Amino acid sequence: MEEGQYKKLWWEIILATLGFSMIPLLILGIVNYQQFSSSYTARSMEDMKTMAENRAASIDFFFEERVSQLSSLANTHSLEMLKNEDYLHRIFNIIQSRSRSYLDLGVIDQGGNHLAYVGPYHDILKSVNYKNEEWFHQVMSTGVYISDVFLGFRKVPHFIIAVLVLEKNQSWILRATIDSDIIDNMVQAAWIGKHGDAFIINKNNILQTVPRFSGKLLEQPRTPDFAAATGTQVEMVGNGVDYLYATSLIKLKKWVLVVKEDPTEQLTPLLRARFIAALIALGGLLLIVGGAVLTTRAMMKELLRVERQKATSDEMLLQSHKMAALGKMAAGIAHEINNPLAVIREKAGWVKDLLKTEDISKSANFQEFAEAMDKIEHHINRAKTITHRLLGFARRLEPVAQRVNINGILEESVSFLEHEARYRNIDIRMDYAPDLPTVESDAAQLQQVFLNILNNAIDAIGKNGEINLRTNLISKTNTISVEIADNGPGIPKEALNKIFDPFFTTKEVGKGTGLGLSISFSIMEKLGGRIMVASEEGKGTTFTIYLPAT
Amino acid sequence: MEKFRLMVVDDEVDFLETIVKRLQARGIDVTGVESGYQALEVLDQRSPDVIILDVKMPGMDGIETLREIKKKKPLTEVIMLTGHASVESGIQGMQLGAFDYVMKPIALDELLEKVRQAYEKKLLQEGQS
Numbered sequence: 001m002e003e004g005q006y007k008k009l010w011w012e013i014i015l016a017t018l019g020f021s022m023i024p025l026l027i028l029g030i031v032n033y034q035q036f037s038s039s040y041t042a043r044s045m046e047d048m049k050t051m052a053e054n055r056a057a058s059i060d061f062f063f064e065e066r067v068s069q070l071s072s073l074a075n076t077h078s079l080e081m082l083k084n085e086d087y088l089h090r091i092f093n094i095i096q097s098r099s100r101s102y103l104d105l106g107v108i109d110q111g112g113n114h115l116a117y118v119g120p121y122h123d124i125l126k127s128v129n130y131k132n133e134e135w136f137h138q139v140m141s142t143g144v145y146i147s148d149v150f151l152g153f154r155k156v157p158h159f160i161i162a163v164l165v166l167e168k169n170q171s172w173i174l175r176a177t178i179d180s181d182i183i184d185n186m187v188q189a190a191w192i193g194k195h196g197d198a199f200i201i202n203k204n205n206i207l208q209t210v211p212r213f214s215g216k217l218l219e220q221p222r223t224p225d226f227a228a229a230t231g232t233q234v235e236m237v238g239n240g241v242d243y244l245y246a247t248s249l250i251k252l253k254k255w256v257l258v259v260k261e262d263p264t265e266q267l268t269p270l271l272r273a274r275f276i277a278a279l280i281a282l283g284g285l286l287l288i289v290g291g292a293v294l295t296t297r298a299m300m301k302e303l304l305r306v307e308r309q310k311a312t313s314d315e316m317l318l319q320s321h322k323m324a325a326l327g328k329m330a331a332g333i334a335h336e337i338n339n340p341l342a343v344i345r346e347k348a349g350w351v352k353d354l355l356k357t358e359d360i361s362k363s364a365n366f367q368e369f370a371e372a373m374d375k376i377e378h379h380i381n382r383a384k385t386i387t388h389r390l391l392g393f394a395r396r397l398e399p400v401a402q403r404v405n406i407n408g409i410l411e412e413s414v415s416f417l418e419h420e421a422r423y424r425n426i427d428i429r430m431d432y433a434p435d436l437p438t439v440e441s442d443a444a445q446l447q448q449v450f451l452n453i454l455n456n457a458i459d460a461i462g463k464n465g466e467i468n469l470r471t472n473l474i475s476k477t478n479t480i481s482v483e484i485a486d487n488g489p490g491i492p493k494e495a496l497n498k499i500f501d502p503f504f505t506t507k508e509v510g511k512g513t514g515l516g517l518s519i520s521f522s523i524m525e526k527l528g529g530r531i532m533v534a535s536e537e538g539k540g541t542t543f544t545i546y547l548p549a550t
Numbered sequence: 551m552e553k554f555r556l557m558v559v560d561d562e563v564d565f566l567e568t569i570v571k572r573l574q575a576r577g578i579d580v581t582g583v584e585s586g587y588q589a590l591e592v593l594d595q596r597s598p599d600v601i602i603l604d605v606k607m608p609g610m611d612g613i614e615t616l617r618e619i620k621k622k623k624p625l626t627e628v629i630m631l632t633g634h635a636s637v638e639s640g641i642q643g644m645q646l647g648a649f650d651y652v653m654k655p656i657a658l659d660e661l662l663e664k665v666r667q668a669y670e671k672k673l674l675q676e677g678q679s
Contacts, residue, residue: 353576
C-alpha cells in the first residue's frame with residue numbers, strides 16, 4: 001500500500017471514531033445542560049416571585065396596620081378630646097412607644113385648619129391651612145389617604161396617612177406623618193447578593209425608597225418602567241446586560257415593588273454546572289481524541305507489519321519459484337551438455353587407443369597428437385566439473401533435509417563468488433574447523449544464506465579488502481558457528497537494528513530488494529538457527545550464523 | 551581377454567559406436583544396442599553378464615528396461631548411465647536392483663572398473679544360488 005493511502009486510511013479511521021463517539025457525547029452534554037438550566041432557571045424565578053410577593057404583602061400589611069391604628073384612635077376619641085394638645089401629646093407618646101415610625105400627629109377640621117398638632121414643627125404647621133391641598137380633597141372624598149413619599153420641611157423621606165372621621169354633624173381629619181425608613185428597611189431586606197436591588201416606585205415611576213444602585217429617591221430609577229405592573233411577575237429584561245426583575249403590586253397604594261437580581265449571581269450554580277459540563281466534555285473529547293489516535297496508530301502499525309510480512313513471504317515464494325525454475329534449467333542444460341561431452345570423451349579415448357596401436361607412434365607428429373588428446377581430455381574434465389556443479393546446484397534447490405557438511409557448502413558458495421572477488425581484489429580467507437560434524441539441514445537454503453551474506457560483504461567492501469570465514473564447533477552448546485567478517489566501512493548504529501527488516505537497503509534503487517538479509521533471517525529461524533551481526537563503523541562487519549549440531 | 555559378456559544400451563549412436571569400438575579394442579565381448587527393445591532381444595540371444603544402460607532414452611526408457619531385464623534375468627547386473635543426475639531416478643534404479651549409477655561423461659577405465667566389480671558380484675551370486 002502507498003504512503004498516501006495509509007495517511008488517508010489513518011484520517012478516515014480517526015474521523016469516524018471521533019465522529020461516532022463525540023456526537024453522542026455532545027448531544028448528551030447539551031441536553032443535560034438544557035434540562036438542568038431550564039429547571040434551575042424556573043426554580044430561581046419562582047423563588048424571586050415568592051419573595052417579591054411576600055415583601056409586597058408585608059408592606060401592605062404595614063400600611064393596613066397604620067391605617068387601622070389611626071382610624072381606631074380617631075373613632076374612639078371625640079374631636080373635643082383630641083383638640084386638646086396635651087391629650088394628643090399623651091396619645092402620640094403612647095403610639096410612639098409602640099412604633100417609632102410616627103413623626104407627628106395632627107387634627108384638622110373640615111375647613112382645613114390645624115386644630116391640634118404634636119410634632120417637631122409645631123410653630124410652622126400649626127397655622128397652615130390645608131383646604132387647597134390635593135391630599136385634603138382626597139381624604140374628604142375617600143375617607144382614607146396615604147401619600148407618596150416626600151421630603152417636606154424635614155428633609156427626611158416620609159409620607160402621611162390621613163383618616164376622615166364623621167362625628168355628629170361635623171367631620172374632621174386625623175393626620176399622621178410616618179417615617180418611610182421602616183418601608184426602606186423592609187425593601188432593603190430584598191437586596192440579594194452583591195448586585196441585587198429592590199425598591200418601590202409609584203404610578204409615575206418615581207422611586208419611593210432609596211434603591212441600592214438604581215437611582216435616587218424621588219427620581220426615576222435607571223431601570224425599565226414597571227409602573228404599569230399589575231400582578232406579580234418575573235421577567236428577564238435588559239439591554240446588553242440582562243437582569244431578572246420581579247415586580248409585585250402593593251395594593252393599598254398602587255405602588256410597585258421591584259426586585260432586581262443579577263442572573264449571573266442568582267444563577268451561579270447553573271453557570272458552574274455549565275462550566276463543569278464543558279470541562280467534562282472537553283476532558284472526554286481529549287480522551288477520545290487520544291484514544292482514537294492511539295488505537296489507530298496501533299492498528300496502522302499492525303497493518304503495516306502484516307503487509308510487510310506478506311510482502312516478505314510473497315518475495316520468498318517468488319524467490320523459491322525462481323530458484324526452482326533456475327534449477328530445472330540448470331539441470332536441463334547440464335544434461336544436454338553431458339551427452340555430447342560423453343561422445344567427445346569416447347571419441348578422444350578412441351583416438352588415444354588408436355594412437356597406442358598403430359604405426360602412428362612412429363610418425364613425426366605423434367607427440368603432438370598425444371598431447372592434443374590429453375588436452376582434449378583435460379578440458380572435457382573441466383567442462384564436466386562445471387556441469388556436475390550445475391547439477392549439484394539444481395538438486396539442492398529441492399527443499400530436503402539431509403546431512404550437510406557446512407565447510408563444503410561454504411566452500412562451494414565461495415567458489416561461486418571467487419571470480420567476482422578476484423576481479424575486485426578482495427581476498428577471501430578461510431579458516432575451517434576440520435572436525436566439524438555434519439548437520440541435518442537444508443543445504444540449498446544454507447547456501448542461499450551464505451551467498452547473501454558473502455554478496456553483501458563484497459558489495460560493502462567495494463574494492464580491495466578481505467573477507468575472513470571461520471567455522472567453529474562450540475561444544476558447550478553443541479552449536480556450529482560460521483563467522484563471515486569483512487573489513488568494509490561497517491554499518492552505522494542507527495541502521496544496525498534495521499538490517500533484518502524487509503525492504504531495508506542501502507544499495508541504490510534497483511540494485512537491492514532489501515530482502516536478502518530478511519530472507520536469510522527467516523531461513524535461519526526455520527532451520528532452527530540464528531543469525532547475529534556485529535559492526536563497527538570504519539572497521540567492518542561480522543555476521544555470525546549459529547546452527548544446532550544435531 | 552576379459553571373461554564377461556557386456557552389453558551397452560544408449561540411444562546416442564556416436565557414443566555407442568565409439569565405446570563399443572574401444573571396448574572391443576580391449577578384447578571385451580561387447581554388444582551395442584540403440585534402444586530398450588533391442589536390449590531385451592539381445593538379452594535373450596546372448597545373455598550378457600553386465601549391461602550398461604542409459605537412463606534417458608526415447609520409447610522405452612532406462613528404468614523400464616531395467617525392470618524388464620530384472621524380470622527376465624534377475625542375475626544380470628546393470629550399471630545405470632545418465633547425463634542427468636536426478637536423485638529420484640538414481641534411487642529408483644538402485645531400488646530396482648541396478649548395481650550402480652554413474653554420470654556421463656565418465657572415463658572408460660573408471661567405467662570398466664565398475665563393470666568388473668559388477669561381474670564379480672554376479673559370479674558371487676551365481677555361486678550362491
